[in-house]
Amino acid sequence: MGASTIRRTFRRTFWAWARLGCGAAILAVLVGRLGAEPFLDAFRLVSAWSLGVAVAVTALTTVCCAWRWSLVAGGLGVDVRLPWAVAAYYRSQFLNTTLPGGVVGDVHRGVRQGRDVGVMGRSLRSVAWERTLGQAVQIVLTGLVLLVLPSAARSIVLVAVVVVAAAGVAVAGVVLVAKVVPRGGQSRGGRSRDMPGLGGRIVRTVADDLRNVLVVSRAWPGIVLASGVAATGHVVIFLVAARAAGTDASAAQVLPLAMIVLLASAIPMNIAGWGPREGVAAWVFTAAGLGAAQGVTTAVLYGVLVLVATLPGAAVLVAARQLREAGRQGASRPDDQRLEGATLG
Numbered sequence: 328m329g330a331s332t333i334r335r336t337f338r339r340t341f342w343a344w345a346r347l348g349c350g351a352a353i354l355a356v357l358v359g360r361l362g363a364e365p366f367l368d369a370f371r372l373v374s375a376w377s378l379g380v381a382v383a384v385t386a387l388t389t390v391c392c393a394w395r396w397s398l399v400a401g402g403l404g405v406d407v408r409l410p411w412a413v414a415a416y417y418r419s420q421f422l423n424t425t426l427p428g429g430v431v432g433d434v435h436r437g438v439r440q441g442r443d444v445g446v447m448g449r450s451l452r453s454v455a456w457e458r459t460l461g462q463a464v465q466i467v468l469t470g471l472v473l474l475v476l477p478s479a480a481r482s483i484v485l486v487a488v489v490v491v492a493a494a495g496v497a498v499a500g501v502v503l504v505a506k507v508v509p510r511g512g513q514s515r516g517g518r519s520r521d522m523p524g525l526g527g528r529i530v531r532t533v534a535d536d537l538r539n540v541l542v543v544s545r546a547w548p549g550i551v552l553a554s555g556v557a558a559t560g561h562v563v564i565f566l567v568a569a570r571a572a573g574t575d576a577s578a579a580q581v582l583p584l585a586m587i588v589l590l591a592s593a594i595p596m597n598i599a600g601w602g603p604r605e606g607v608a609a610w611v612f613t614a615a616g617l618g619a620a621q622g623v624t625t626a627v628l629y630g631v632l633v634l635v636a637t638l639p640g641a642a643v644l645v646a647a648r649q650l651r652e653a654g655r656q657g658a659s660r661p662d663d664q665r666l667e668g669a670t671l672g
Contacts, residue, residue: 346595347427350602357605357623365620369572369627377571377628378635381564385636388560389416395461395553400453402540405446407453414643415439421640424633429597432640433458456536462593464554469586478583478615561589564636568629576617584611588626600630 358366393412400407415436422432437454441447541547565585566578574581591607592600605626612622 347598349596350427350598353602353606354598357609357619361609361620361623365623366627369624369631372571372573372624372628373631374571377567377632380567381632381636384560384563385420385633388557389413389420391553391557391560392416392457392461395550395557396453396457398544398546398549398553399457399460399540400440400450402544402546403449403453403456403536404539405440405444405449405453407440417637417640418643418647419640420633420637421644424600424630424637427598428595429593429600430595452532452536456540460540460550461554461557462590464551465558465586465590465593468555468558469590472583472586476579476583478580558589562586564632565589565625565629568632569625572621572625572628574617574621574625576615580615584608584615584617584622587611588622588629600633604630 390409390413393409393416396416397407397409397412419432419436422435423429426432433454434451437451438447440453441450444450541550562582562585565588566581569576569581569585588604588608588611592604594603597603605623608622608626609619610622612625613619
């Protein structure tokens with residue numbers, strides 16, 4: 328193993344543990360300041376009504392996100408059929424809500440698609456752009472809500488949090504694109520790249536991808552629509568969680584808080600979605616005069632509702648494993664039959 332490989336492995340391991348440590352530290356601070364009651368209350372407040380709403384709304388948002396992915400992938404020349412995309416998106420959401428980092432499911436989705444169609448780079452980039460463009464729309468909607476609705480969340484400090492979260496999402500998307508940039512110096516159309524080096528390849532690939540997805544394929548209206556509906560669905564679930572948690576504030580008062588918390592939940596420095604979401608919820612609810620404990624309970628309850636609503640993804644995982652095992656057994660039977668025939672002969 329070369330020195331460069333060791334350094335890359337060390338950096339990946341370090342940042343993976345750093346992200347987990349950040350999420351754990353936030354949760355530890357919240358427990359130290361507020362105790363365990365806000366977390367335990369969230370589990371006690373789960374009801375059949377709130378679960379039913381979360382499951383129904385998540386079904387709609389999943390279809391919208393899967394459609395968005397299909398549009399983005401089509402712009403990059405990757406065929407992603409909507410029924411398959413819905414199943415894959417359910418699976419990725421379930422993995423994101425159960426595994427550290429909050430993005431493992433998306434990487435798995437891109438890798439599986441790449442293996443199925445034989446174009447790993449474009450498949451991974453389609454997932455990266457799908458998530459990045461979706462977050463971009465959510466950032467715009469968050470900004471509009473903060474400008475239109477009166478809220479303590481419009482303070483400079485909290486708006487700065489939104490900007491930092493947006494920058495983090497953008498950087499994460501660019502880093503993922505950089506990791507899967509073709510090294511042969513060829514774009515999708517086979518043209519040679521004018522700018523040398525990794526930086527040139529990244530710039531050219533980003534420009535080509537955005538042009539193909541937004542301009543050439545004219546997919547941007549569908550992407551904006553799907554992202555807007557999906558973001559609205561997530562907000563609805565958060566409002567349901569806030570009401571179930573006992574928040575007396577009106578929907579107009581909670582809406583700006585929900586937008587900021589949901590944006591913070593996209594920061595990939597969490598433990599299966601936990602950490603920044605609860606920390607920012609405590610912050611903004613305190614700023615709005617609702618109390619940090621109320622914010623934590625709402626955020627935790629939201630996380631529980633989303634986890635239950637993405638359980639169909641677990642069924643997709645089990646079904647996919649059974650299909651793979653059946654395929655392997657089917658492939659081995661002809662060899663066994665030939666061996667048996669040769670033995671009898």
